Amino acid sequence: MLKTFVFLGAPGAGKGTIAELLCAKYGQVHIATGDLLRAEKASGSPLGQQASEYMVKGLLVPDELVVTLLTNKLASPEVKARGFVLDGFPRTLNQAQLLQRELDKDGLKVDLVVLFEVDRDLLLRRLTARRLCKVCGAIHNMMFTPPKVENVCDSCGGALYQRSDDTLETAINRLGVYEQETGPVINWYEQSGQLRRITGALEKHANFAVFCQEYGLE
């Protein structure tokens, strides 16, 4: 059975959700680099301390350091036994090439590199769907859990608003950054013959079912 995955896709493509469903069902370790960095920092390890120096200054942790942490994790007995889903990494070509080099060095391999594809209109709708209540903080999603009365909180009757992170402008920016940074990663995996494409456009459980069927997971 396929055990090790790299998941690629735009913000809003649903790769994190599919990663969660996959790991819950088949037991792989779900690895997102943000979580990994925070855990390493909390552990107080030398590499974690090194990463923390960048993080406290609000700087990006250098790719070499992230890839070292990552390959240490992938080579750990737990992850070797259970497999992994790498969610949202590599984001840039440099990261992809560094990761490949380290995986080769450690004799680790990725069974499947999957790109979740969702058209731009749907991505934008998903990324801008969230509304928060000014009074109680309840989260409503205009696609999945729209309020019964427009712009009014179902729980308390307070007014709903859109966070600045969720506006159309921010969403367009995020997609632009993704295309610029990760476009070359997709081309690179494609040219090496590793890339598989699958839809991310369905509802999450339907999408997961398609995923399992496509890749022979039962």
Ligand SMILES: [Zn+2]
């Ligand atoms: Zn409310």
